[in-house]
Every structure is written in structure tokens, then in C-alpha cells.
Amino acid sequence: MFPLKSSGDSSARIMFIGESPSGNDLKAGQPFMGSSGNEFSLMLHEAGILRSEVYLTYACKHMPFRGDMKSHFTKMTKLTWIPKDILIKGITDLWEEIERVQPNVIVPLGNVALWAVTGIKQAGKYRGSVMESDPVLPSIKQSRVFKVIPTYNPSVVMRMWSWRHIAVQDFRRVATEQAFPEIKIPDYIFHIRPSFKQAIDFLDHIQHDYPDEQNISVDIETIARHIACVGYGASTREAMCIPIMCRDDERGYWSATEELAIVQKQREVLRTKNILGQNFNYDAQYLFRHWCVRPKHTNDLMIAWHTMYPGERKSLDYISSLVLPYYAYWKDELKDYKNYPLNEENFWIYNCKDIVNTYESFELIYPMVTAQNLSEQYRFQMDLHMPVLDMMLRGTKIDIEKKNNLGFELLNTMTEYDNLFDSILPAKWLKPKAKSPWWNSPKQLSELFYDVLRLPIQKHKKTKKPTTDDAALEALKQQEPILKLLFQYLQEYRSVGVFKNNFIDTRVENDNRMRCTFSIPGTETFRFSSSEDAFGYGTNLQNIPAGNKKDV
Numbered sequence: 406m407f408p409l410k411s412s413g414d415s416s417a418r419i420m421f422i423g424e425s426p427s428g429n430d431l432k433a434g435q436p437f438m439g440s441s442g443n444e445f446s447l448m449l450h451e452a453g454i455l456r457s458e459v460y461l462t463y464a465c466k467h468m469p470f471r472g473d474m475k476s477h478f479t480k481m482t483k484l485t486w487i488p489k490d491i492l493i494k495g496i497t498d499l500w501e502e503i504e505r506v507q508p509n510v511i512v513p514l515g516n517v518a519l520w521a522v523t524g525i526k527q528a529g530k531y532r533g534s535v536m537e538s539d540p541v542l543p544s545i546k547q548s549r550v551f552k553v554i555p556t557y558n559p560s561v562v563m564r565m566w567s568w569r570h571i572a573v574q575d576f577r578r579v580a581t582e583q584a585f586p587e588i589k590i591p592d593y594i595f596h597i598r599p600s601f602k603q604a605i606d607f608l609d610h611i612q613h614d615y616p617d618e619q620n621i622s623v624d625i626e627t628i629a630r631h632i633a634c635v636g637y638g639a640s641t642r643e644a645m646c647i648p649i650m651c652r653d654d655e656r657g658y659w660s661a662t663e664e665l666a667i668v669q670k671q672r673e674v675l676r677t678k679n680i681l682g683q684n685f686n687y688d689a690q691y692l693f694r695h696w697c698v699r700p701k702h703t704n705d706l707m708i709a710w711h712t713m714y715p716g717e718r719k720s721l722d723y724i725s726s727l728v729l730p731y732y733a734y735w736k737d738e739l740k741d742y743k744n745y746p747l748n749e750e751n752f753w754i755y756n757c758k759d760i761v762n763t764y765e766s767f768e769l770i771y772p773m774v775t776a777q778n779l780s781e782q783y784r785f786q787m788d789l790h791m792p793v794l795d796m797m798l799r800g801t802k803i804d805i806e807k808k809n810n811l812g813f814e815l816l817n818t819m820t821e822y823d824n825l826f827d828s829i830l831p832a833k834w835l836k837p838k839a840k841s842p843w844w845n846s847p848k849q850l851s852e853l854f855y856d857v858l859r860l861p862i863q864k865h866k867k868t869k870k871p872t873t874d875d876a877a878l879e880a881l882k883q884q885e886p887i888l889k890l891l892f893q894y895l896q897e898y899r900s901v902g903v904f905k906n907n908f909i910d911t912r913v914e915n916d917n918r919m920r921c922t923f924s925i926p927g928t929e930t931f932r933f934s935s936s937e938d939a940f941g942y943g944t945n946l947q948n949i950p951a952g953n954k955k956d957v
Contacts, residue, residue, distance in 0.1 A: 408466035408495075411502060412436055417460040418583040420508040422499065424474055424517040424558060425465045436461040437559065445559040448569065452576030460506050464513075464521040465495030474517050486520065493542065496521045500545045503538075509586040510579050511538060511551050515558035522553055532556045533575045533726035534734045535588055552588050554579050574727050581730075591731055593761060596645035597753040601663045607637070607645045608670045612678060615639055620681040620704055621674065622764040625688045626756050628745055630940050632695055635671060636756040641768060644760035646753035647671070652745060672698045679703035683721045683763045686924065689794050690939040702790045706767045709774055711926030712783040719926060725762045728769045735762075786925050793923050797938065800918030801946070808909060815905040822898040829891070844895060847873055860885055875899070911937075911944040919943050 409426040412435050421437075429439030437445050446456050470476035477495075480487040488496070499521060503511065513519040519528045524541040538551035556575035562568050596607065611621055622638045628650060638644030647667065651658040659667055675692060681704045682688055692698050707719045717723075722736045739746065739755045746752040774783050823842070826832075832842035836849060843849040850873045854860045861884050863877035864870060878892040885892075913919050921943030927934025937943045 409436060409463065409468075410434070410466070411460065411462035413456075413460035413462075414458055415460065415506055417458060417506060418509040419454065419458075419512060419579060420460040420462065420503065420506055420510070421512045421514060422518040422522065423461075423463045424515045425463055425472075425477070425495075426468050427472065427560070428468065431468060436463060441559040441563045444563060444569075448559070448562075448573050448576060451573050453580045454576060460502075460508065462499060462502055463495070464499055464518045465492050466498070467491055467495065477517075486526065496540075496542055497545065500540055500542075500547070503551065504548055508583075509552060510583045511553045512576075512579055513553065513555045515561065518558075519553075519555045522551070523555075528555045528557065530737065531734045532571070533578060533732055535578075535582065535590075535731060536733065537588060549586075550588070552582060552586060554582060571727070578732070589731065590733075591642060593757070594643040595754055595757040596643075597750055597757065599645060599647065601659065601667070604645070604647050604667055605670060608647075608667075608674055611637055611639055612674050615678075617679070619679065620764065620767065621678045622681045622760045622767075623675065623685070623688065623700070624682065624756060624759040624763065625691055626739070626752065627691060627939075629743060632691055633745075634753060634756055636760040637674070638757070638760035638764055641761055641765035644757040646756040646760075648749075648753060650745060652749050668696055672696055675700040677701065681706070681763065681767055683707050683759070684719070684924075684926075686790065686794060686797070686922065687939055689790075690797065690922070693794070693798060694940070699791070699794065702794075703787070704767060704771070705787065705790070705926075706763050706770065708786050708926050709767060709770050709783055712774055712779050712786065713770070713777060715926075715929045715931065721759065721762060721766070724770070725766050728766050729762065786931075789925050793925060793933070797920060797923055800914070800916075800920035800943075803913050803917050803919050805913070805917050808913075812905065812909045815901055815909060818901050819898065819905070822894065822901070825894065826898075844898065850895075854881070860888075907944055912942045914942055919946070921946050 409430055423436060426436060427439055427441070429442065430436055432438075436442075449456050449459070465477055467477075475481045477489055477492040478486055479489055503522075511522055513522055513528065516526050516528045519531065520526045520541055522541075523536055523539050525531060525536075532555050534554065536553040536555070538547060538553050540547055554575065557565075557568050557572045559572075562572055596603065599607065615621070619639055622636075622644070624636045626633045626636075631650070633650045634646050634648045636644055636646045648658040649664070657664060675696075675698050678701060680700045680702050682702060683706045685700070685702050685705050689700055689702060692700055706721070706724065710717065710719055710724050720736075722734060726732050726734070735755065735758050738751055738758075774780055823844075826842065826844040830843065830853075832839070832844075835843045835853060839846065839849060841849070843853055851871050854873060855862050855871055860881060862871050863873070863880050865872040865874065866876075875896060878896055882889045882892050911919065919942065920938045920940075921935045922938045924934045924936070933947070935943075935946045
């Protein structure tokens with residue numbers, strides 16, 4: 406079959422690149438047709454972009470077998486992509502188009518399209534970012550660096566409708582950036598590797614040279630559950646990272662005397678200034694445990710965002726991608742929190758980026774909170790910070806003897822169920838060398854139910870793959886009443902295991918108190934959520950099973 410031709414203005418400022426044509430595209434002889442193409446046109450219109458004024462093409466103009474891009478690769482794993490000749494030819498042709506059109510902005514739609522023009526595979530992570538082009542094929546030499554802003558593929562948006570408004574917002578960024586070809590990165594001033602005097606002077610400046618109502622953006626980075634550095638900033642462009650750990654000296658970045666003075670100075674700032682954070686209850690746990698200070702936590706970006714959009718994602722990179730005039734994904738610059746980073750300067754710059762992005766995002770979002778008459782609701786949630794922090798720090802007293810006794814009871818109960826299941830079908834009969842018995846292995850249970858017993862296949866609502874989860878067992882109870890008792894035993898066994906593993910076996914600190922993290926913006930319904938704390942203790946204390954006969 407002949408490849409599909411591109412379409413659009415050959416001198417367009419914006420070039421959209423899909424992954425490959427669909428059957429509808431081939432029938433119409435144009436890119437981005439059918440229902441997803443129609444929706445794509447509507448999304449462009451909402452963002453202020455006319456389809457007639459853009460250039461539309463694909464990373465490969467040949468439709469893959471059954472529409473699966475994997476068929477265009479010899480190998481396509483999470484880490485390794487080896488394209489076939491047909492895709493290599495497609496990417497080569499694509500770059501010839503890019504050089505001919507010379508767009509101000511290239512918009513890859515999906516992973517393969519992004520990979521073709523930058524060598525990066527994760528469009529979902531980098532969507533909305535202003536990036537630089539970098540051809541994935543070594544044979545391609547670009548005449549200049551092109552501006553790239555990736556987002557979701559329209560066909561994916563049709564399946565994940567909640568992503569539609571995100572893609573439209575990315576298109577709005579494209580509409581702004583298409584006016585010029587340059588990548589205009591803000592003039593950030595990041596102070597890293599400060600001297601003792603520079604650190605003290607910066608903290609003095611923050612404490613004394615700003616008005617009382619000024620927000621001070623603060624963020625900590627931790628390694629192995631210890632404070633590695635703390636960043637401070639009071640503007641959208643400047644921040645300082647004050648290290649505690651360092652690679653050159655295992656005793657730390659400062660001498661003992663200097664560190665004491667630096668920490669004392671930070672305690673003063675944290676206690677007296679209006680602290681702005683992102684999910685700052687996490688940071689506050691560290692600051693209290695290690696430095697014995699309760700920060701004056703006045704504003705929180707996550708809580709402000711949650712007040713307006715309780716059902717949305719709340720991570721800093723997601724919020725920043727939707728509101729900042731300039732955005733570039735940075736969260737993968739720090740991948741290892743357990744060990745000290747190999748490049749500590751990148752680590753400190755990462756901390757500074759967190760600071761300025763939190764500050765700028767809040768500066769843009771808080772007026773929106775006010776404009777929507779949600780200031781009272783936001784302030785109510787912020788006023789909860791201190792009592793919630795106190796509750797987290799105090800913890801809940803646990804009767805260790807009763808906890809241990811109940812653990813033994815549950816272990817005995819699980820052993821009884823093990824013997825029962827083994828009497829029904831000995832584990833060695835199904836898979837003799839398996840690490841877990843069939844009743845404790847979702848994979849083996851799926852094979853037993855759907856391959857051996859030929860029961861009606863139950864599929865997971867989201868993944869659409871065969872499953873034996875609780876919903877599947879409930880459905881099988883109705884469809885296969887002769888095996889109802891087996892399904893019930895499996896549910897009871899799992900309930901006992903969950904109760905034991907998630908609650909009874911939860912770590913308790915030396916003072917026999919269980920401390921959990923309680924998140925104020927934790928749920929869409931505005932109730933708290935709970936989980937283990939920043940140091941690995943505690944659990945979700947809000948959904949403990951009742952422990953009746955049905956549960957145990």
C-alpha cells in the first residue's frame with residue numbers, strides 16, 4: 406500500500422506529527438481523519454489554532470499491522486526500541502519535511518512521534534514541555550534546533566477522555582509559542598554550593614528584607630530518610646539550595662559549628678516567615694523530627710489547587726505544566742532518593758527548580774482561588790495544617806501485646822485456609838515448582854479458572870485483561886453457583902491476609918505509637934487520606950476492616 410501524503414500549509418509555523426495513519430486516514434487520503442481527527446480539529450479550535458494553517462504529517466506514513474506501532478519495530482521494550490526499515494525510512498522522510506517546512510513549533514502526538522524528533526519516549530511525562538529537537542537517527546543532521554512541544558495522541562484522548570482538557574491546554578501553549586522559533590528559557594538565578602557567608606546572607610535577606618506577608622517558598626530533598634538539602638526562594642526566578650549532605654565529606658557539607666549556625670538560622674526563617682510549600686506536611690515531618698521546628702506553613706500550592714480542582718492530579722510537575730508560561734519537565738532529573746546522587750550539582754539545581762516552580766505556580770493560582778470565591782474554603786483547609794501535623798507527630802498509642810496476639814491468630818487462620826485449599830487441589834499438582842501456591846497467586850488462579858476449569862473469563866474494568874480480583878469472584882459466584890463456596894473462601898483468605906499485612910504487621914515506633922501521614926488534600930470529597938508516614942511507619946488508618954466473621 407502506498408504511503409499516506411502529508412497535508413497543510415507548507416510554510417506553516419506549526420507542524421503536528423502523529424505516529425502513523427489509521428484506516429480512516431487511508432480511505433480519505435488525508436492525515437487525522439475519522440472521529441479522532443474530528444475531535445482533534447475541535448481541540449485545535451478551542452486552543453485558537455486553525456487546522457487550515459498547520460502542517461499535518463506522521464512519523465511513519467505506512468499504517469502498521471492491525472494499527473499496532475510495535476509491528477514497525479524489531480524490538481520494542483521499555484528501554485530498547487529498534488525500528489524496522491519501514492520506520493527508519495518514515496523518520497528520514499519526516500526530517501526532510503521538517504527541514505522543508507521550517508516550523509516554529511513541532512508538536513509530536515504520542516511516544517513514537519516524540520522519539521522520532523527528540524530521542525525521548527515518554528510523551529505522557531514530557532507533554533506540555535518546551536523542548537529541543539534531537540533526531541533519533543544518527544544519520545540525520547538538522548540545520549537548526551527546532552522547538553518541540555509534545556502532547557497526547559488524539560486517538561488516546563478518545564479513550565482517555567479526562568485527558569482532553571490537558572491536551573487542549575498544551576495546544577494553547579503551542580499557539581503562544583508558534584509566534585517565534587527561539588526557545589526562550591527564563592533567566593533563572595540558582596545559587597548552589599554556597600559558602601557559609603553566602604548562605605547566612607541569603608537567609609538574612611529572606612528574613613529581614615521582605616515584608617511579613619511575603620511568601621517564602623521552601624522545599625527539602627531527602628536521602629535515606631534524612632534531610633539532604635533545603636531550598637529557599639521568594640521570587641519566580643531566584644532560589645538558593647543550602648546543602649546538608651555532600652559527596653566530598655561524609656560528615657556533611659559544613660563543619661559542625663557552621664551547620665549548627667546554618668540550621669539555627671533556618672529554624673528562625675521557618676518559624677517566623679510565611680512558608681509556601683507543595684504538600685508541605687511531608688517536609689514538616691522531617692523538619693520537626695530532625696530540627697525540632699514547626700514551620701509557619703501559611704500557604705500550600707497543592708491545597709490551593711485541590712480547592713479549585715479536587716478531582717485533578719496534584720503533583721508539582723502536573724500543576725506547573727498547566728499554568729506556567731514556560732514549562733519544561735524536570736522531575737526525572739532526580740531518580741534516586743535512597744543513595745546520594747552521582748551529580749550533586751544537578752541534585753541542588755533540581756531543588757531550586759522545585760522552589761521557583763512552586764512559587765510561580767502559586768502566584769498564578771491563588772488569584773484564581775480568589776476569583777472563584779473559594780478563599781474561605783482554601784483558608785479553612787490551611788488552618789487545618791497545624792492540628793493535623795500535631796496529630797501526625799503525636800501518633801496513636803498501640804497495645805503491642807494485643808497486636809502481637811491478633812497477629813498470631815490471623816497467621817493460624819491463614820494456615821487453616823492453606824490446608825483447606827491444599828486439600829481441595831494440592832499445590833504441587835498445578836505448578837510443583839511455583840514459589841506461591843495457586844490460591845495465593847493471581848496468575849496461577851487465572852490459569853486454573855480460565856484455562857483449566859474453563860470458567861467465564863472476567864476482565865478488569867480498566868486494563869480489560871483477565872482478572873481474579875474481588876469483583877471477578879463476586880461475578881463468578883453468580884455465574885457458577887456450584888463453586889460459590891470456593892470463591893467465598895478465597896475472598897475470606899484475602900481479607901485475612903490484607904488485615905494482617907496492612908494493619909497488624911504495620912511498623913510501630915519505639916514508643917509504641919503508630920504515626921501516619923494525614924493528607925488534607927487527599928481525596929476528591931475533601932476528607933483526609935492517611936498512609937504511612939515519611940519514615941515508613943504507620944498505614945492507612947481510615948479503612949481498617951471491622952474484623953467480623955465476614956472479614957476474618
